[in-house]
Amino acid sequence: MTGSPGLLTTIFAFLLVLGPLVLIHELGHYLVGRLFGVKADAFSIGFGKELAGWTDRRGTRWKLSVLPLGGYVQFAGDMNPSSAPSASDARLSPQERAQTFHAKPLWQRALIVLAGPMTNLLLCVAIFAGFYGTYGRVVADAEISGFEAGSPAQAAGLRIGDRIVAIDGERMDGAIDVAGRVAYFPGKTLPFAVERQGREVVVPVTLATREMSDQFGNKARIGDLGVRMTPPLVGGFYGDSPAEAAGLRIGDRILSVNGRPVAGFEDIPALVQPQAGHAVSVAVRRDGQVLTIPVRVTEGTVPDAQGKPQKVGQIGVRAGRLERVAPLRAVALGFDQSFKVMGDMVTGIGQIFTGDRSVRELGGPVKIAQYSGQQFTLGWEAFVSFAALISINLAFINLLPIPGLDGGHLAFYAAELVRRRPLGVRSQEWAIRTGVALVLALMVFVTVNDLASLPIFGG
Numbered sequence: 352m353t354g355s356p357g358l359l360t361t362i363f364a365f366l367l368v369l370g371p372l373v374l375i376h377e378l379g380h381y382l383v384g385r386l387f388g389v390k391a392d393a394f395s396i397g398f399g400k401e402l403a404g405w406t407d408r409r410g411t412r413w414k415l416s417v418l419p420l421g422g423y424v425q426f427a428g429d430m431n432p433s434s435a436p437s438a439s440d441a442r443l444s445p446q447e448r449a450q451t452f453h454a455k456p457l458w459q460r461a462l463i464v465l466a467g468p469m470t471n472l473l474l475c476v477a478i479f480a481g482f483y484g485t486y487g488r489v490v491a492d493a494e495i496s497g498f499e500a501g502s503p504a505q506a507a508g509l510r511i512g513d514r515i516v517a518i519d520g521e522r523m524d525g526a527i528d529v530a531g532r533v534a535y536f537p538g539k540t541l542p543f544a545v546e547r548q549g550r551e552v553v554v555p556v557t558l559a560t561r562e563m564s565d566q567f568g569n570k571a572r573i574g575d576l577g578v579r580m581t582p583p584l585v586g587g588f589y590g591d592s593p594a595e596a597a598g599l600r601i602g603d604r605i606l607s608v609n610g611r612p613v614a615g616f617e618d619i620p621a622l623v624q625p626q627a628g629h630a631v632s633v634a635v636r637r638d639g640q641v642l643t644i645p646v647r648v649t650e651g652t653v654p655d656a657q658g659k660p661q662k663v664g665q666i667g668v669r670a671g672r673l674e675r676v677a678p679l680r681a682v683a684l685g686f687d688q689s690f691k692v693m694g695d696m697v698t699g700i701g702q703i704f705t706g707d708r709s710v711r712e713l714g715g716p717v718k719i720a721q722y723s724g725q726q727f728t729l730g731w732e733a734f735v736s737f738a739a740l741i742s743i744n745l746a747f748i749n750l751l752p753i754p755g756l757d758g759g760h761l762a763f764y765a766a767e768l769v770r771r772r773p774l775g776v777r778s779q780e781w782a783i784r785t786g787v788a789l790v791l792a793l794m795v796f797v798t799v800n801d802l803a804s805l806p807i808f809g810g
Contacts (some may be wrong), residue, residue: 356727357724364724364734365720370396373396373422374422375470379467379468380466383462384424387459389426389451389455390450391411392411394413394424402415427450428448429453468750472742475685475743478685479684479685483676484678494513495515496579496580498579501559505577511614513547514546516544536574537558538558538560541556541558543556560575561575579617580615581671589669590667597646600637602637603635605619605635607634608623609622624665625664631666649664650665692740696743710796755784755786759782
């Protein structure tokens with residue numbers, strides 16, 4: 352198992368994730384407020400006592416505060432929880448009053464509030480789009496190439512050669528979508544639509560439950576279909592691939608290695624890994640012909656079941672095909688991936704409310720810090736991907752209609768639109784106090800939850 356990063360690395364990585372995300376969120380509010388002529392009195396990263404800051408020529412106090420778990424923009428006139436006018440506003444000049452938040456039309460106030468979570472969402476889209484545009488998209492067909500021992504899919508009646516096209520009515524775009532969807536429903540029975548011999552067949556499958564552990568020892572309970580879905584097609588090559596140098600091509604179907612048949616891509620590592628430094632005979636089907644190609648196996652390093660590095664043989668072939676993505680398509684895929692992540696969050700929270708998942712799976716700031724440090728040690732790509740997930744988490748949480756959050760203010764504005772007048776100041780203040788109390792109670796709960804999961808407390 353890979354050792355966890357040190358405390359200083361964890362704190363640094365946590366601040367490196369949360370600081371920019373909070374900054375971007377608050378900049379969304381600030382910039383749209385400026386667009387509509389609202390003066391900002393303060394812009395803070397963190398809460399509580401000011402550690403450092405300066406005042407710009409517009410009179411905005413930019414500051415870094417002691418508790419780095421969020422931030423805020425205080426607009427002119429926004430001096431109480433409900434953002435309602437105060438008695439002191441009567442002393443303002445007409446020009447000053449026009450720059451206050453509550454003096455703006457309803458639609459402008461709504462856009463200012465909405466801008467924060469939308470900026471976090473757009474950042475997530477930009478990160479995913481950047482990855483798609485830079486590296487392309489791996490396309491792997493969801494064709495069943497084999498079954499694991501005790502496979503629930505095989506027991507339910509799925510067959511080798513079936514191609515999974517939908518799960519519970521949601522269309523699947525390949526093996527990656529299938530794996531991601533199945534993971535969220537351990538022990539559940541879901542209808543699987545498969546393409547079989549040119550027609551679509553629907554088969555209900557009760558998924559198995561499997562506990563997965565990563566290289567840092569983090570455990571998760573996931574659904575397991577018990578299938579191998581990757582046909583042994585060469586979809587691409589890694590680095591200085593010995594297979595590519597030997598003459599294998601993208602699209603080749605690997606039939607055997609050293610005479611031992613290959614049914615799915617998952618069979619290849621077991622046949623190649625013990626052969627480091629030796630040549631293996633790889634039979635492939637290409638354009639209707641069977642070719643036998645000798646490939647020299649090189650030595651590489653992969654983690655074992657406990658996360659420890661081990662030396663193994665590799666031929667440098669990639670499952671699925673790597674599809675280049677045009678810029679506009681990359682943006683579309685970025686939106687698609689972001690909304691899928693948000694949908695998975697809704698599914699997970701719903702399962703906690705229905706009792707299908709334990710509340711112990713909820714994470715808070717301690718767990719975010721822990722994962723930040725771990726992802727930081729894995730390299731910038733893993734770290735930036737993790738930041739994208741946290742960004743969309745911030746967007747989602749802030750859009751919840753809980754008083755005190757952005758979504759709560761938007762709910763007040765929706766009520767104002769319907770009633771044609773704002774809710775009473777006292778009603779809003781009590782609702783916001785209740786919402787803040789709920790949020791603080793949840794923060795305390797998830798923090799205790801996080802601490803209880805740490806090894807020092809027996810987790």
